[in-house]
Amino acid sequence: MLNIPPFLSFVTLYETYLRRCFANAGLSQQTLKLDDETTVRFWGPNPEETARKTPVMLIHGFGPVGLWQWRKQVQCLVPHFDVYVPDLIFFGGSTTRSAERTEVFQAAAVAKLADKLNLQRFHVVGTSYGGFVAYHVAQMWPERIRKVVIASSGVNMKKGDNEQLLGRAKLENIEDLMLPETAANLRTLMDLAVYKRIAHMVPDFVLNEFINRLYTEKREEKIELLKGLTLGREEDPGISALQQDVLLIWGDHDQLFPLRMATELKELLGKKVKLEVMENTAHVPQIEDPLRFNSILKDFLCEEESF
Secondary structure (H helix, E strand, O other), rough: OOOOHHOOOHHHHHHHHHHHHHHOEEEEEEEEHHHHOEEEEEEEEEEOOOOOOOOOEEEEOOOOHHHHHHHHHHHOOOOOOOOEEEEOOOOOEEEOOOOOOOOHHHHHHHHHHHHHOOOEEEEEEEHHHEEEHHHHHHHHHOOOOEEEEEEOOOOOOHHHHHHOOOHHHHHOHHHHHHHHHHHHHHHHHHHHHHHOOOOOHHOOHHHHHHHHHHHHOOOHHHHHHHHHOOOOOOOOOOHHHHHEEEEEEEOOOOOOOOOHHHHHOOOOOOOOOOEEEEEEEEEEHHHHHHHHHHHHHHHHHHHOOOO
């Protein structure tokens, strides 16, 4: 395997660019100790600023941290909202000594972070695994959450959905797909997650660099997170309707959570749910078509809440 010096690394250079984008948007990287066991790192506004706007929490999916997943959304939303982008537990700079590994525990960490930041009421936006977390935050603390956006996230997944996903990926274990250790497995993940088939054009040494820099840290703990999911264990989704206005955003070619799951989820989450389907995108529409995604997202968040 080719080892690339850090100063020549595409991943390092691009991450430096992403950090500059977040900083230019007025966000800074901060760390807060939530309790004796758990510490969360996040990007947020300068805590010394006194003029406040409605807060929005952007929750990343499995894989690279929010810095890599939400750049275009941060740049779009910062003029209108106070934007917070936390690293979920065992991603980036967030960690815990607790033995808890469920997405419910992740949701509790997000709520504790909001308490520490004195966010009385806020919007929550989650993609993929982050959508699981967003759902639980909204379900467990309805009085704290204004609106909910769930993007590309099969909150209603059943045991059979996981089995079908592994069949599409031609893999035996979910960690081989979500935490790839080989260029071949990362290429499979990209083919499932992105509408335009570009993975075959990326050389193995570049894919291996992404794996080394973005997928190896805390790998065992992340495998425990996958095994700790409370969603998808049974054939009954076991989710309940949400009280808030909810927006679902889905790519029409999503192969991780197919579009049929979005239509089913819309019915399960109650009467205050909108579904926006984005054409010619797959599992990461916020990256594949950020202009369209941002227009849908901002219009929803800026609308008056229904009661």
